[in-house]
Amino acid sequence: FSRNQPCKRFVSARSIMGRFECEKCGAAFHAPFHLKSHQKSGTCPGKHVEAEAAPAAPELYKFNFFGDGTAGALTEAHWRDKGMAGAHHCAGGLGSLGVYLVNLQDGGGVVVYKPGSTATPYEYFCSLVLGSLHIGCPVMRPLSEAENKAFVSELIKLPFTEEGAGAALTNPRLKNSSGTLSSFVQGITLNNPAAADFVKEDSVLEELGAVIAADMLVNNVDRTNYIWSHLGNGNNIMFFRDSSGAPHVTTIDSAFTPIKATEGADAYVKKVQEGIAEAAKAVSDGPCITKVRDYIKTACGYDIGAAGCAAVHRGIVRTAAQIRADKNISRQWGVAQDKMLSISWPGTDMAVDDLEFLLRVEEALGKAF
Numbered sequence: 001f002s003r004n005q006p007c008k009r010f011v012s013a014r015s016i017m018g019r020f021e022c023e024k025c026g027a028a029f030h031a032p033f034h035l036k037s038h039q040k041s042g043t044c045p046g047k048h049v050e051a052e053a054a055p056a057a058p059e060l061y062k063f064n065f066f067g068d069g070t071a072g073a074l075t076e077a078h079w080r081d082k083g084m085a086g087a088h089h090c091a092g093g094l095g096s097l098g099v100y101l102v103n104l105q106d107g108g109g110v111v112v113y114k115p116g117s118t119a120t121p122y123e124y125f126c127s128l129v130l131g132s133l134h135i136g137c138p139v140m141r142p143l144s145e146a147e148n149k150a151f152v153s154e155l156i157k158l159p160f161t162e163e164g165a166g167a168a169l170t171n172p173r174l175k176n177s178s179g180t181l182s183s184f185v186q187g188i189t190l191n192n193p194a195a196a197d198f199v200k201e202d203s204v205l206e207e208l209g210a211v212i213a214a215d216m217l218v219n220n221v222d223r224t225n226y227i228w229s230h231l232g233n234g235n236n237i238m239f240f241r242d243s244s245g246a247p248h249v250t251t252i253d254s255a256f257t258p259i260k261a262t263e264g265a266d267a268y269v270k271k272v273q274e275g276i277a278e279a280a281k282a283v284s285d286g287p288c289i290t291k292v293r294d295y296i297k298t299a300c301g302y303d304i305g306a307a308g309c310a311a312v313h314r315g316i317v318r319t320a321a322q323i324r325a326d327k328n329i330s331r332q333w334g335v336a337q338d339k340m341l342s343i344s345w346p347g348t349d350m351a352v353d354d355l356e357f358l359l360r361v362e363e364a365l366g367k368a369f
């Protein structure tokens with residue numbers, strides 16, 4: 001800067017007739033370094049006024065959701081009657097707003113709120129499919145626009161376990177759009193080293209095989225890598241123990257990925273048939289189960305071995321046979337579609353050709369034996 005210009009680095013000051021004035025308290029100085037010393041000294045009265053006027057940081061909510069949380073009822077009457085005590089935000093992946101764990105008052109338990117999206121109708125459909133196959137999955141209830149608005153309006157007022165965790169809830173779109181409530185599951189993901197204690201059990205691996213079969217039916221690409229070309233997402237597989245201490249698998253964030261192009265659908269059906277055939281023949285070193293074995297070992301550090309691979313295969317075969325026998329996919333599709341229409345879910349678009357793709361895969365599961 002030139003001698004005739006004030007130093008532009010000191011943005012909190014203004015030059016008046018060759019003097020440098022502090023914008024916090026109005027004190028004037030002849031040189032920038034004097035002003036800088038004043039600002040750094042902590043003696044500026046303007047700073048104290050500013051500190052006194054600043055609002056106090058909100059008190060954080062102190063509750064161990066993952067240690068003391070219990071599942072609460074999902075009805076509107078329940079959360080309105082109990083009221084909300086506090087919340088915790090679980091961040092989602094890229095492009096996701098995550099979910100909000102909401103602890104209700106008076107021992108009302110924890111419910112899980114998830115902002116809606118165009119994928120929500122299919123996620124709800126998947127929850128119905130998994131439930132019909134007796135596969136662990138949180139119960140899910142899509143909210144009407146009116147209930148969603150009321151729920152978010154209460155959620156915004158709550159203290160959170162971390163500062164700023166509820167900031168996204170102030171988005172006007174969220175307050176007036178859609179969302180779901182799901183049952184809270186107390187457990188750990190496959191990516192937790194403690195999951196090794198669960199995958200040692202054949203019963204757990206058979207349940208995991210059942211999940212894989214259901215995922216093949218709906219082309220859920222975001223969980224295991226049995227027939228899919230990725231490393232797997234262990235965050236969408238959880239383990240828990242029931243009241244008797246028995247270990248189980250449950251699923252979260254299930255998704256249906258339809259393939260509309262004929263060539264792509266044909267290729268996918270072929271992969272499903274190959275995956276089922278491998279399981280039916282119990283090929284312990286087959287390409288599909290080898291990927292899952294490596295996936296589990298990478299996620300939690302435990303090698304399930306050949307016996308564990310056999311257990312996963314048994315679960316796949318049993319559930320594929322159930323899917324073939326039940327031929328239930330059209331009915332679950334209709335239930336999901338009717339529910340979304342009944343609450344006027346925004347952007348409901350469960351396309352007919354997507355159902356046709358599902359029916360092709362359902363048929364392929366039966367022909368693979």
